[in-house]
Amino acid sequence: MPFFVYQYTFYLNTRFQNIRVPRENLLNFVADVLPNGQYVSVIDDPDQRFAAFLSPLTLGRVNIAVNSVYISKVGLAIAVRYGLSRRxxxxxxDDPEMLLLDYPSHQRRLLPLLAKVCLMSSAGNFMKKMYVKRTPEMSKAIHIYSSALKATLTWQNMITLQECREACGGQGLKTENRIGIFKAEFDVQSTFEGDNNVLMQQVSKALYAEFLAAQKKKKPFKGLGLEHLNGQNPVIPDKLTSSILRSSKFQMDLYCLRERDLLKQFTEEVSLHLAQGKSREKALMLSYQLAEDLARAFTERTILQIFLADEMNVPSGSLKEVLLLLRSLYVMVSIDESVSFLRYGYLSRDNVASVRNEVLKLCSELKPHALAVVSSFGIPDAFLSPLAFDWIEANALSTGSH
Structure with missing residues (x-):
């Protein structure tokens, strides 16, 4: 029985000696060298010029982020289908054996991941369209979005594949069932086109720069979905009922409250280090814990905001009801998994407990739609694995006992 094997990826360096590159063959989209040896560029600002040199990495980040969603969908389609056939x-x-996905614990393992991949799919599509229709003025926004989503979606892909692998038991280790191979092949995407932790720090630094620019120019925030910073602090109800927890207004208010507060705290902490005589780079480096929380808050708010915009375009009906379940489960699980809501006082202990209970309710309500959701991904049968179909027959064939 074959099992997956890790495929190693190496960075290769090619060196040349005494090789002359003709001047007319230089890559000169951003800068050039004149016949007299003078270096020239249409971009005067060195920071902007450096960003332009690195801009090709953005396409890689967009592709990697979107590809991570595709692979997560394949893994979930396999695991959910298996959970609906394996007893x-x-x-x-006297009772028949239960399907795996009838167990609340199995629902809790897979269905939150299903909700996350659906919302992240909307975010990936948003980023693709933005990149295709890009203009020079959009470069900064594309860089920030691609950095945040590449990191978040590749991290989530590995979490999803690991859970799907375990949810399929020993079957998930078989090469023909693909999930193990995906884990091996796509782990490296956390490093490709920028280490994920570094990318998230870039996001926080960019938000810090936006905050300072808005203060200096005394102008309202515009772009990156930061317009919510121009208004008053959202007010979170003291007691959270199920209907409130599933309300899109409450969900956005909570995410916006967290983001604006963390941006304020991050800015204040950096300013404190600067006042102590530390350099800007040192101050930002020392504030890395708040930077991580801020970047995550920005990314999760962005994903929710994009999905809500897509959801609004869907007419009332059964599809919209399923989208509400997916959105609410995404938010509730994100709250349940993040200590920031309790750490910084955005929610009380009782309200966090209410969120945890709501996760179980949402999983139970989403379970009847699980097959329809994974089928809506439109993944061809050939891209799935025997586990997604008649895995008993496939096992018999692979062992030669049929």
């Missing part, structure tokens, strides 16, 4: 144990001796 294990019964509640009483």
């Amino acid at each position: 294990a144990f019964s509640l009483t001796p």
Whole structure:
């Protein structure tokens, strides 16, 4: 029985000696060298020029982020279909064995991941369209979005594949069932086109720069979805009911409250280090913990905001109801998994407990739609694995006992 093997990826350096590159063959989209040896560029600012040199990396980040969503969808389609066909144990001796996905614990393992991949798919599509229609004025926004989403979506892809692999038991290790191979092949995407932790720090630095620019120019925030910073602090109800938790207004208010507060705290902490005589680079480096929380807050708010815009275009009906379940489960799980809401006081302990209970309710309500959701991904059968279909027959064939 073949099992997956890690495929190693190496960076290769090619060196040349005494090789002359003709001047007319230089890559001169950003800068050039004149016949007299003078270096010239249409971009005067050195920082902007450096950013222009690195801009080709942006396409790689966009592709990697979107590709991560595709692979997560394949893994979930396999694991969910397997969970709807594999039976294990019964509640009483006379009852039939239960399907794996009928167990609340199995629902809790897979369905939040399903909700996340659906919302992240909307974010990936948004980023693709933005890149295709890009203009020079959009370069900064594209850089920030691609950095945030590349990091978040590749991290989530590995979490998803690991859970899908485990949810399929030993079957998930078989090469023909693909999930193990995906784990090996796509782990490196956390490093390709920029280390994820570094990319998230770039996001926080960019938000810090936006904050300073708005203060200096005394102008309202514009772009990157930061317009919510121009208004008053959102007010979160003291007691959260199920209907409030599923309200898009509450969800956006909570995410915006977290983002604006963390941006304020991050700015104040950096300013404190600067006042102590530290350099800007040192001050930003020492504030890395708040930087990580801020970048995550920005990214999760962005993903939710993009999905809400897509959801608004869907007419009332059964599809919209499923989208509401997916959105609410995404938000509730994100709150449940992040200590920031409790750490910084955005939610009380009782409200965090209410969120945790709501996750279980949403999983139960989403379960009847799980097959329809993974089918809506439109993944061809050939891209899935035997686990997604008649895995008993496939096992019999692979062992030669059929």
